[in-house]
Amino acid sequence: MRPEPLFPLFAPTTSLPGIGSRMAVLIERAAGGRVVDLLWHLPTGLIDRRYSPRVADAEPGRIATLTVRVETHLPGDGRRRPYRIRCADESGTIVLVFFHLRGDYLEKTFPVGAVRVVSGRVELFNETLQITHPDRVASPEEAAALQTVEPVHPLTAGLPPGVLRKAIAGAIARAPELPEWIDPAFLARRGWPSWRTALATAHAPQEEADLSPARPARARLAFDELLASQLALALLRQRQRRVAGRARIGDGSLRARVTAALPFSLTGAQQRATVEILADMAAPVRMLRLLQGDVGSGKTVVALLAMLAAVEAGGQAALMAPTELLARQHHARIAPLARAADLEVGLLTGREKGKAREATLARIADGGLRLVVGTHALFQEEVEFRDLGLAVIDEQHRFGVHQRLMLARKGDAVDVLVTTATPIPRTLLLTAYGDIDVSRLDEKPPGRRPVVTRAIPAERLEEVVAAIDRAVAGGAKVYWVCPVIEESETGDLAAAEARARHLDACFPGRVGLIHGRLKGPQRDAVMEAFVDGGTDILVATTVIEVGVDVPAASVMVIEHAERFGLAQLHQLRGRIGRGARASTCLLVYTAPLGETAKARIAILRETEDGFRIAEEDLRLRGGGEMLGTRQSGLPDFRLADLAAHADLLPAAQDDARLIVARDPTLAGQRGQALRTLLYLFERDAAIRYVRSG
Ligand code: ADP
Ligand code: MG
Numbered sequence: 001m002r003p004e005p006l007f008p009l010f011a012p013t014t015s016l017p018g019i020g021s022r023m024a025v026l027i028e029r030a031a032g033g034r035v036v037d038l039l040w041h042l043p044t045g046l047i048d049r050r051y052s053p054r055v056a057d058a059e060p061g062r063i064a065t066l067t068v069r070v071e072t073h074l075p076g077d078g079r080r081r082p083y084r085i086r087c088a089d090e091s092g093t094i095v096l097v098f099f100h101l102r103g104d105y106l107e108k109t110f111p112v113g114a115v116r117v118v119s120g121r122v123e124l125f126n127e128t129l130q131i132t133h134p135d136r137v138a139s140p141e142e143a144a145a146l147q148t149v150e151p152v153h154p155l156t157a158g159l160p161p162g163v164l165r166k167a168i169a170g171a172i173a174r175a176p177e178l179p180e181w182i183d184p185a186f187l188a189r190r191g192w193p194s195w196r197t198a199l200a201t202a203h204a205p206q207e208e209a210d211l212s213p214a215r216p217a218r219a220r221l222a223f224d225e226l227l228a229s230q231l232a233l234a235l236l237r238q239r240q241r242r243v244a245g246r247a248r249i250g251d252g253s254l255r256a257r258v259t260a261a262l263p264f265s266l267t268g269a270q271q272r273a274t275v276e277i278l279a280d281m282a283a284p285v286r287m288l289r290l291l292q293g294d295v296g297s298g299k300t301v302v303a304l305l306a307m308l309a310a311v312e313a314g315g316q317a318a319l320m321a322p323t324e325l326l327a328r329q330h331h332a333r334i335a336p337l338a339r340a341a342d343l344e345v346g347l348l349t350g351r352e353k354g355k356a357r358e359a360t361l362a363r364i365a366d367g368g369l370r371l372v373v374g375t376h377a378l379f380q381e382e383v384e385f386r387d388l389g390l391a392v393i394d395e396q397h398r399f400g401v402h403q404r405l406m407l408a409r410k411g412d413a414v415d416v417l418v419t420t421a422t423p424i425p426r427t428l429l430l431t432a433y434g435d436i437d438v439s440r441l442d443e444k445p446p447g448r449r450p451v452v453t454r455a456i457p458a459e460r461l462e463e464v465v466a467a468i469d470r471a472v473a474g475g476a477k478v479y480w481v482c483p484v485i486e487e488s489e490t491g492d493l494a495a496a497e498a499r500a501r502h503l504d505a506c507f508p509g510r511v512g513l514i515h516g517r518l519k520g521p522q523r524d525a526v527m528e529a530f531v532d533g534g535t536d537i538l539v540a541t542t543v544i545e546v547g548v549d550v551p552a553a554s555v556m557v558i559e560h561a562e563r564f565g566l567a568q569l570h571q572l573r574g575r576i577g578r579g580a581r582a583s584t585c586l587l588v589y590t591a592p593l594g595e596t597a598k599a600r601i602a603i604l605r606e607t608e609d610g611f612r613i614a615e616e617d618l619r620l621r622g623g624g625e626m627l628g629t630r631q632s633g634l635p636d637f638r639l640a641d642l643a644a645h646a647d648l649l650p651a652a653q654d655d656a657r658l659i660v661a662r663d664p665t666l667a668g669q670r671g672q673a674l675r676t677l678l679y680l681f682e683r684d685a686a687i688r689y690v691r692s693g
Pocket of ligand 2: 299300
């Protein structure tokens with residue numbers, strides 16, 4: 001149960017004074033629906049209203065708060081000429097300018113002869129000082145309240161800044177003092193304030209520098225968030241370890257037969273990764289290992305060898321792919337190899353139906369099928385394994401942590417191998433998994449030819465078509481990618497359809513179109529026609545992004561290349577350059593390109609090294625959204641900025657490990673405080689792991 005002091009923080013924002021349901025809707029859009037969301041909605045800027053010079057001394061361009069006497073109203077003509085009010089103090093005159101405002105309202109607000117405090121940006125216009133639409137107007141008694149620093153928050157259309165500020169102030173007022181969960185020595189060394197003080201300070205910046213993530217208040221809040229996430233992971237991992245793993249040691253017989261049937265020999269990197277994986281499986285702890293390698297680096301074979309080892313050890317193995325298309329492709333490639341060891345490979349996706357499905361399920365349950373490939377259909381209740389030993393999760397970035405756990409629960413101490421082509425930097429891995437083991441395929445299979453990458457403005461599309469004409473005449477297959485950011489964005493889809501029609505006019509009967517809205521069988525038919533049918537040009541939305549393998553494809557055109565991220569472009573490009581043919585990638589862009597888009601294209605032209613590209617991407621995007629974080633299912637942080645707080649992440653991880661080692665049930669005084677921390681950051685699911693142990 002959530003600790004009582006946190007109750008008010010998890011109440012809806014309508015529980016705050018002055019927030020009605022209409023504003024709550026807007027606040028929800030900007031920050032979130034609960035009081036705690038407002039606490040995490042830190043200011044991104046500030047307006048300093050402390051500058052209060054005499055009128056004559058007011059510097060144009062600055063925000064000033066001035067105390068003036070109202071002298072004359074100069075009504076406008078309702079259209080071109082604005083309404084103007086001349087005001088003055090003993091030093092000089094300033095004009096307040098209003099567009100589209102009613103005179104009677106202004107007369108009431110600024111009665112002639114009255115003293116008013118106005119705050120806004122001072123401008124010099126025709127030698128006259130003026131403020132256009134002062135932000136604030138108050139009576140002289142309220143001057144002090146006005147001469148402050150106002151935090152500026154990310155807003156949403158229709159939400160007045162003042163309302164959000166008041167709501168946040170109300171939320172902070174609600175925040176209780178909480179017991180300290182950070183190690184006191186660490187806290188002192190860093191010079192960080194208590195949680196509540198940090199919160200109040202971070203929300204009340206006094207100068208620009210206070211907005212920096214390095215400021216003690218902000219750093220502390222970021223650390224809290226990182227500690228909560230690392231502690232939750234450490235607790236989960238502790239539980240997984242406690243459920244003792246099983247040693248799975250194969251005799252190598254199946255692997256030997258399949259390896260002998262491979263049309264190639266393993267690269268050094270593939271061999272190293274295989275050894276690492278087999279060692280994990282042989283150890284009596286549960287494996288959680290990530291196999292990272294660029295598109296085309298040969299992860300599938302490594303995964304298959306691990307699966308065979310699980311079978312040799314008497315168990316079953318499952319490979320789960322993110323899409324139906326990929327599951328089928330994996331199945332089509334793995335099944336013939338497994339046959340070399342007299343093993344059948346089952347297939348289970350949403351499309352296997354009726355009798356055939358029941359038969360497959362029955363054979364998975366009685367252990368007759370040792371190897372299964374499928375989609376998330378593998379998670380479903382009805383799927384029961386006789387003894388699942390290894391779960392391989394391919395291209396993990398489409399799966400969440402939750403789904404991964406579901407599959408691991410389908411057996412007794414299941415070993416888990418996750419494969420990904422996203423070169424996630426080490427620090428980011430920590431945030432998603434805590435301590436996961438990593439094997440890297442940093443060497444491409446031999447015989448790959450580099451892909452030549454060129455950038456071409458969209459106006460020269462005819463040249464692209466001509467180039468394709470030549471390539472196709474020479475027997476090449478072509479991918480033509482059109483961006484569909486959301487499959488629901490019908491406009492994007494229409495563009496892909498229009499492109500397919502346009503190309504079909506140039507290459508009649510040889511153009512296919514594939515996108516996420518196509519039903520399974522339709523998609524398969526389109527793919528088959530491209531792999532070994534009459535289709536030479538496949539217009540595709542990004543459904544081809546993950547894993548598809550057509551070695552004859554040697555040309556890729558990417559339209560609106562400027563709309564794709566670096567990681568995505570890299571992954572897309574990885575679809576070609578797999579066969580013996582020289583390959584070309586044409587990035588078609590709409591001019592003018594921004595600096596970042598230019599830099600992205602330059603990097604792609606320069607290198608095909610995924611890790612190098614990941615680093616460059618990190619650098620280009622800076623503290624913002626990092627390479628693949630969205631696709632990789634990595635957690636989103638509200639307070640921590642993984643670039644700016646990079647040094648805090650290892651500290652939080654070390655701390656979490658130490659906590660779990662010393663007080664595995666979080667029973668001590670600090671342990672209790674840490675429980676509150678987990679609830680505060682909604683990682684309390686992890687507390688269940690403590691209990692059930
Ligand atoms: P990934 O899943 O890492 O993108 P795949 O496992 O699909 O890569 O392998 C890409 C292609 O390379 C496949 O056609 C595969 O048969 C081939 N391949 C894998 N390993 C080797 C190797 N050692 N030598 C030559 N070709 C290989
Ligand atoms: Mg793959």
